[in-house]
Amino acid sequence: MIKVMLIGHNYDYEVKELLKLFYEAEDIVILHSENSLDFDIEEDHIISKIVTQESLIAVNTEVRINNNITSLEKSSLVEGSPEEIKKVAKYLIKASIFELLQKEKKKKLLWGFLTGIRPTKIVHELMEKGKQDQEIIRKLTEDYFIVKEKALLLLEVAKIEHAYIYPINQNKVSIYISIPFCPTRCIYCSFPSNPLDQFNKYVDDYIEALCKEIRGTAELLNKQKKYIETIYIGGGTPTTLNIEQFSKLFDEITLSFDLSNLKEFTVEAGRPDTIDREKLSFLKRNGVTRISINPQTMNDCTLKEIGRSHSVSQTVEAYQLAREVGFDNINMDIIIGLPGENLQMLRNTMEEIMKLAPSNLTVHTLAIKNASKLKEQQRQQSQENPEIIKMLGMTEGYARQMGLRPYYMYRQKHMVGNLENIGYAKAGFECIYNIQIMEEKQTIIAVGAGAVSKVVFPKENRLERVPNIKNLEQYIERVDEMITRKKKQLI
Numbered sequence: 001m002i003k004v005m006l007i008g009h010n011y012d013y014e015v016k017e018l019l020k021l022f023y024e025a026e027d028i029v030i031l032h033s034e035n036s037l038d039f040d041i042e043e044d045h046i047i048s049k050i051v052t053q054e055s056l057i058a059v060n061t062e063v064r065i066n067n068n069i070t071s072l073e074k075s076s077l078v079e080g081s082p083e084e085i086k087k088v089a090k091y092l093i094k095a096s097i098f099e100l101l102q103k104e105k106k107k108k109l110l111w112g113f114l115t116g117i118r119p120t121k122i123v124h125e126l127m128e129k130g131k132q133d134q135e136i137i138r139k140l141t142e143d144y145f146i147v148k149e150k151a152l153l154l155l156e157v158a159k160i161e162h163a164y165i166y167p168i169n170q171n172k173v174s175i176y177i178s179i180p181f182c183p184t185r186c187i188y189c190s191f192p193s194n195p196l197d198q199f200n201k202y203v204d205d206y207i208e209a210l211c212k213e214i215r216g217t218a219e220l221l222n223k224q225k226k227y228i229e230t231i232y233i234g235g236g237t238p239t240t241l242n243i244e245q246f247s248k249l250f251d252e253i254t255l256s257f258d259l260s261n262l263k264e265f266t267v268e269a270g271r272p273d274t275i276d277r278e279k280l281s282f283l284k285r286n287g288v289t290r291i292s293i294n295p296q297t298m299n300d301c302t303l304k305e306i307g308r309s310h311s312v313s314q315t316v317e318a319y320q321l322a323r324e325v326g327f328d329n330i331n332m333d334i335i336i337g338l339p340g341e342n343l344q345m346l347r348n349t350m351e352e353i354m355k356l357a358p359s360n361l362t363v364h365t366l367a368i369k370n371a372s373k374l375k376e377q378q379r380q381q382s383q384e385n386p387e388i389i390k391m392l393g394m395t396e397g398y399a400r401q402m403g404l405r406p407y408y409m410y411r412q413k414h415m416v417g418n419l420e421n422i423g424y425a426k427a428g429f430e431c432i433y434n435i436q437i438m439e440e441k442q443t444i445i446a447v448g449a450g451a452v453s454k455v456v457f458p459k460e461n462r463l464e465r466v467p468n469i470k471n472l473e474q475y476i477e478r479v480d481e482m483i484t485r486k487k488k489q490l491i
Helices: 012-019 082-105 120-128 133-142 148-165 196-223 243-256 277-285 300-306 312-325 343-356 386-401 432-439 472-477 479-490
Strands: 002-007 028-033 045-053 056-065 068-077 172-179 227-235 264-268 290-292 330-336 360-365 405-410 421-425 443-447 452-457 462-467
Touching: 002 012, 012 028, 012 082, 045 082, 056 082, 068 082, 120 133, 120 148, 120 432, 133 148, 148 405, 148 432, 172 196, 172 432, 196 243, 196 443, 196 472, 196 479, 227 432, 243 277, 264 432, 277 312, 290 360, 312 330, 312 343, 330 343, 330 386, 343 386, 360 386, 386 405, 405 432, 452 479, 462 479, 472 479
Parallel strands: 002 028, 002 045, 172 227, 172 443, 227 264, 264 290, 290 330, 330 360
Antiparallel strands: 045 056, 056 068, 360 421, 405 421, 443 452, 452 462
C-alpha cells in the first residue's frame, strides 16, 4: 500500500493514474490535508505539496519507500490563462512524483509518465508551434521521460499523420457505421458485440433502424453543408450480414449521403469465417476501397483458446479471395500477448503474414478490459514483461521488412507491458479514418448501437461526445432519440 497526501491541490485523478504505473489501483490511498503534520511519517508514502504565488508555481514532493526518504522541488513561472496555469501545475506534480518513484523503485518505463491514449497529440502541438525535430525529441525524452526509441517513433508517426490532418477543415467529416454482431465473442473483446446464435432475430430490425438513423443524420449534415471524407463500417463483424441486408444498408448510404468527395470507404471483414466471394464482390462493386481480414494470430491452437471459430487456412483463403476479387488495400490485425503465445509462435504469425504481403498491418498489444471474458477469467499479465517488449520489436522488424511504415498509434489502459498499438501501411495506403479518429481534429459522426460521435470545435479546442445506446433492443426502439442527440450538437 502507498498513502498519498495532497496538500494545496486536488489533482487526485492525475496522481492516481500516474501511480498505477508503479502500484496496483487498490493499493493506492489518496488523502487531503492542509499540511504534512497530519501524516504518519513511518509508513511508505508520498507527500505532494503545491504553492502558487502570483505567477510562480512551486511543487515539493517527498517519497518514502522502505524507510528511504527522498524529496524533490520543481518550480516554474507561468503567465497565461487559469487553464494554462493548471496545466503547468499538473505537469510539475506528475514529473516530480515520477522522477522520484522511478529512481526509488528502479523501474524503467518506455513511455515515461504518459498515461494518455494519444501521445502523438503532443508532437502535433509542437510541430504546429514550429518546433524542429531535435527540439521535439529533447522535449519528449527530458520533459516526459520517454525513451528515445519511442520518441523517434512518435515523431515518425506524427509526420505521416500531419499531411492528412492539417490544415483543419471544419466542413469535412467522417462517418462510422456500427454493425454490432459477431459469429462468437472473443475472450478479450469489450466492444458492443452480439453473438449471432443469440441475436440473429434482431438483425433485420436493426438494419431498418440503422437506415433510419442514416437518413436523419444525412439531413443534418446536408443542412450544415458538411461533406464526407471517409466512411468506416465496423463492429462487431459487419460481414455477418447477408447480401440482402448489405444491399439494404448500401442502398441507404448511397441515397442519403453525398459521396462525391469520398476518399476512402472501409469495411471490416474481420472474421475469415464470415467472408465469401459473393460478399467480397458486392463490397467491391459498391465502392468499398479498403477491407480488414483479421487473423489476430496465425496459430490454430490460440484461435481456439480465444474463442474464434475459424482456422489459419481459412484466413489465408479469405485473403487470397479478396485479392482475386480486386482489393489491393487490405489490413490485417494481430494481437501480441494472447494467452499461451510466445516469441516463436509470434514469429510463425509474422512469417505467414509476410507471405500474404498486406498493404496494412495493425499490431495490438493485449489490453485486459473489464467487459471482456478474459477479465472475468482473471488472467493477470505482468506490467513488466520483457518478452512482450521483444514481441513488439519483432512485429516492427517484420513490418519494415514488408515495406510498411508506422502511420498511427494509440495506447490503452490495462495494456500488457504498458506498451502501444500501432498501425503500419505502405506509403499511400494509410487509413485516413484511423488517423482522424485518433487525432480528434475532424468530426466523426457515428451511427448504430454503441457508436459514439465526436463533434470537434477546433476554434475552441473542444470536443463533444454524443453516445448512442449500446443495448440492441433499446437502440431499435429509440432510434429517433439518437438522431435528436446529434441534432443538439450539429445545429
